[in-house]
Amino acid sequence: MSKEKIILTGDRPTGKLHIGHYVGSLRRRVELQNSGLYDKIFVFEADGQALTDNIDNPEKVRQNVIEVALDYLAVGLDPSKSTIFIQSQIPELCELTFYFMDLVSVARLQRNPTVKSEILLRKFESSIPVGFFTYPISQTADIAAFKATTVPVGEDQEPMLEQAREIVRRFNYIYGDTLVEPEILLPENAACLRLPGTDGKAKMSKSLGNCIYLSDSADEVEKKVKSMYTDPTHIKVSDPGKLEGNTVFTYLDAFSRPEHFERYLSDYANLDELKAHYTRGGLGDMKVKKFLAAVMQEELTPIRERRKEFEKDIPAVYEMLRKGCETAREAAAQTLSEVRRAMKINYFEDENLIKEQSERFSK
Ligand code: TRP
DSSP states (O other): OOOOOEEEEEEOOSSOOBHHHIIIIIHHHHHHHHHSOOSEEEEEEOHHHHHTTOTTOHHHHHHHHHHHHHHHHHHTOOTTTSEEEEGGGOHHHHHHHHHHGGGSOHHHHHHOHHHHHHHHHTTOTTOOOHHHHTHHHHHHHHHHTTTOSEEEOOGGGHHHHHHHHHHHHHHHHHHOSOSOOOEEEOOSSHHHHSOOOTTSOSSOOGGGTOOOBTTOOHHHHHHHHHTOOOOTTOOSTTSOOOOTTOHHHHHHHHHOOHHHHHHHOTTOSSHHHHHHHHHHSOOOHHHHHHHHHHHHHHHHHHHHHHHHHHHTTHHHHHHHHHHHHHHHHHHHHHHHHHHHHHTTOOTTTOHHHHHHHHHHHHO
């Protein structure tokens, strides 16, 4: 079996990407891409998976495929280093899903905590679409078709990866070593793991209107940072402030680096000193927010500007995606040919089969 190091990860194209996606996954992907430590990198838009709970809203998915592609390019994913593709254009993924379906029980799917909580969230009750219910199987196919060794995703995807490993293990046990068990790669710190919305709510989400998008203008970013949730008991500057649940500090955990202090807030050497002053009292929210805004602008401005450049040539972005699909399809087709051989359904490629059967019938 190959010892190549292969990354695969993706997003559902149901909206533009925001800074939660950025610190939770995109930033890391670009670092991994540029690290030179991986033989292949696949990043894809899971449009088929997006449709499993948007089946009556295909236009939403169609519109967001290009938005997400622009976000990818804007953060620095580079099509000459990473293959960027669209799930629905790779029919081999459906084929592999079909074979994997026999390796998983309904009870096992029902126990998947991510599926469980999403069913509640989307209020499906007993009318869960079968495709939605089985998306962990299709997600396993996404990963296994590319023999991914490393899957950088958020912690909400942990149960998916666990299930993927089980399916791959079961496949290899029954049919012989063919597929690769993937490892999850989680974000580096707690703030990046689950960046709260600007209102301090647990999750950044479009429906809550608490997102900062990668495509937001400098003014929008400024405004959103200035109106961020902090510590509601920190009223006067002299009051001691709380860090826990204080969104501004959570964002600083995710975004700030020591050199930002030199540039924008040189009274403090680092984030620990700033935190200490805030908890002691005597540090106003506005000063911290101004600092955060400067840090965020520094990080987001190049992204915003790159996005604007790519927006000038949309046909080229689609062409990049089309080529990515072609490359991805070749890789998936190679795996599927190995899968069919392992599962003994490669009737027309196996010369021995015809020979064996001829002998059997001529006895
Ligand atoms: N379920 C992932 C999400 O909602 C998207 C996804 C689909 C994915 N297939 C994948 C991520 C395979 C990693 C690997 O974000």
